[in-house]
Amino acid sequence: MLLTALNYLGIAAFAASGALIGVRKRLDVFGIWTLAVLTGLGGGVARDILLGVTPPVTFKGWENLTVATVSAAIVFFFHPQVGAVRRTVDVLDAFGVALFAATGALTAIHAGTSPIAAALIGVTTGLGGGILRDVLVNEVPLLIQSGEMVAIPALAGAALTVAVDGLGGGPDWALILGTAVAFGFRILVMWRGWTAPRAPDGGCSAHRRRRGRDDAAG
Amino acid sequence: MLLTALNYLGIAAFAASGALIGVRKRLDVFGIWTLAVLTGLGGGVARDILLGVTPPVTFKGWENLTVATVSAAIVFFFHPQVGAVRRTVDVLDAFGVALFAATGALTAIHAGTSPIAAALIGVTTGLGGGILRDVLVNEVPLLIQSGEMVAIPALAGAALTVAVDGLGGGPDWALILGTAVAFGFRILVMWRGWTAPRAPDGGCSAHRRRRGRDDAAG
Amino acid sequence: MLLTALNYLGIAAFAASGALIGVRKRLDVFGIWTLAVLTGLGGGVARDILLGVTPPVTFKGWENLTVATVSAAIVFFFHPQVGAVRRTVDVLDAFGVALFAATGALTAIHAGTSPIAAALIGVTTGLGGGILRDVLVNEVPLLIQSGEMVAIPALAGAALTVAVDGLGGGPDWALILGTAVAFGFRILVMWRGWTAPRAPDGGCSAHRRRRGRDDAAG
Numbered sequence: 001m002l003l004t005a006l007n008y009l010g011i012a013a014f015a016a017s018g019a020l021i022g023v024r025k026r027l028d029v030f031g032i033w034t035l036a037v038l039t040g041l042g043g044g045v046a047r048d049i050l051l052g053v054t055p056p057v058t059f060k061g062w063e064n065l066t067v068a069t070v071s072a073a074i075v076f077f078f079h080p081q082v083g084a085v086r087r088t089v090d091v092l093d094a095f096g097v098a099l100f101a102a103t104g105a106l107t108a109i110h111a112g113t114s115p116i117a118a119a120l121i122g123v124t125t126g127l128g129g130g131i132l133r134d135v136l137v138n139e140v141p142l143l144i145q146s147g148e149m150v151a152i153p154a155l156a157g158a159a160l161t162v163a164v165d166g167l168g169g170g171p172d173w174a175l176i177l178g179t180a181v182a183f184g185f186r187i188l189v190m191w192r193g194w195t196a197p198r199a200p201d202g203g204c205s206a207h208r209r210r211r212g213r214d215d216a217a218g
Numbered sequence: 219m220l221l222t223a224l225n226y227l228g229i230a231a232f233a234a235s236g237a238l239i240g241v242r243k244r245l246d247v248f249g250i251w252t253l254a255v256l257t258g259l260g261g262g263v264a265r266d267i268l269l270g271v272t273p274p275v276t277f278k279g280w281e282n283l284t285v286a287t288v289s290a291a292i293v294f295f296f297h298p299q300v301g302a303v304r305r306t307v308d309v310l311d312a313f314g315v316a317l318f319a320a321t322g323a324l325t326a327i328h329a330g331t332s333p334i335a336a337a338l339i340g341v342t343t344g345l346g347g348g349i350l351r352d353v354l355v356n357e358v359p360l361l362i363q364s365g366e367m368v369a370i371p372a373l374a375g376a377a378l379t380v381a382v383d384g385l386g387g388g389p390d391w392a393l394i395l396g397t398a399v400a401f402g403f404r405i406l407v408m409w410r411g412w413t414a415p416r417a418p419d420g421g422c423s424a425h426r427r428r429r430g431r432d433d434a435a436g
Numbered sequence: 437m438l439l440t441a442l443n444y445l446g447i448a449a450f451a452a453s454g455a456l457i458g459v460r461k462r463l464d465v466f467g468i469w470t471l472a473v474l475t476g477l478g479g480g481v482a483r484d485i486l487l488g489v490t491p492p493v494t495f496k497g498w499e500n501l502t503v504a505t506v507s508a509a510i511v512f513f514f515h516p517q518v519g520a521v522r523r524t525v526d527v528l529d530a531f532g533v534a535l536f537a538a539t540g541a542l543t544a545i546h547a548g549t550s551p552i553a554a555a556l557i558g559v560t561t562g563l564g565g566g567i568l569r570d571v572l573v574n575e576v577p578l579l580i581q582s583g584e585m586v587a588i589p590a591l592a593g594a595a596l597t598v599a600v601d602g603l604g605g606g607p608d609w610a611l612i613l614g615t616a617v618a619f620g621f622r623i624l625v626m627w628r629g630w631t632a633p634r635a636p637d638g639g640c641s642a643h644r645r646r647r648g649r650d651d652a653a654g
Contacts, residue, residue: 022580028632031580034587052272054488059553076635117277131354136567138576140356144240144249151252196246199294270490335495349572358574362458362467369470414464417512
């Protein structure tokens, strides 16, 4: 069943992103494993809590934990040798977000929520694991970093999943199209290096820079 | 209905505080929006999860998301030009905490919880969004910072809301008095610059300072 | 009843660890109290949310809050005078994790979950409060730090609790053995200073070091 398969794939992608950051942060093997498992399973747990599914599906068997563990082990032994770690994490994160946004939205529809709730729960499923990962390693989440635009592609993909399923396209096409749009949109953003505007300055830069220092000191 | 109106106001206040920190951290427009939305909606989601309301109310419509978005947009275009950013965030945070402590407590009573549970759920609703905001931007939360005393006014406001409603004062007066006391109490703390005691030293300061360095190094 | 008693003991241990970190970070008395309460009660709230117990047990009375408050007060006035703060936190954390892993697992069994779910919910109960504590004070959690191996002893203790109870050993022996193994295992790790392997290097160290800088800069 496609929903289950894509869900495993999402867990593997997120777990790999967590493991890779663990390698980069020089954690030991247990730290890497813990980070990978929390990153891989976090989104699904958030989804089930929002849907009132208790205990969450992840807790009912060893499958999800095993997928995350295998993914972490592969990264541990074969992590990229060249300096592309940061971009690799970003691509894995983009893939995980896209898969979880689509599968989360479809799972929510199956659970009987409204289309709006399904789309928003899909987004939350997509973002949950990555937030947990970045907060645990004490970094500002990718989610709000400049030039990443993480939430918008997730919202587009989740909304498309809900729309395709609701318009009679069937769950398989909904998942495939939702994932493809969410992933493609975000990769496009990263590849083109689109930068989004910051808040208007409203004063001279020197003034702002001074204010920044005041804030940091305050 | 007053409960709904004050709830929107709380979302707007918290979303503005998140957006303002996003501006200060030089996030781009999407990062600012994401941070504002998570800050504005976080407390209400925590409340509904604690009450077993699934999916949380926020996920069932666009209203809350729209309020947070509009609030973020206003901050984005008209954020304060002068160096008062940090205090503005604190006042918005104080207002959001007060509103959510009162509305969270009243929502919990309406859901049939005990008075004690209602007061504590009110506090959690008030604190949830701000914790999420500060953790996401990688700062020690206002909640535990010295001289802020965030939790005590929230507890006072939530408890008063529960008491007024329980003693027959009606929900409107409960909300108004609870919010006013929680907000006024915290503003008073900030305005007077009341400082609370730290742990007794128990040794000479030089010794402590050396220990601090050891800990930081350890 | 042993389950209740050990649960209070777990809350006290975690609250003390939170309060001690608060003292070390020079928070004021309200910050210390808030951090202690969130650390002490966080794991139990996570457990109840995963089990669908709403509102969580902690919110239904003052008992847990009082235990955490008393524990924080003791630390506040009698915190260790010598430089052993970091190790004391680690031992309290180990004790709290062990107690909550065992009591969390048993509570889950009583709530009717499968043995697998009970073990995993026990682990989550044990880890929840400490994650919250470390994230709030803006530190990389003990959970993933090198040489701590936090999750493995918790998993061993929770699984043993489930096994002993399932094999007819009764809840009391399940709790005692589960706690003892989880605590003894982790203390052994800390005492022997066992270090776990990091990811294989795969290149020259100079190259890796350069890459680390690139990542930090990127």
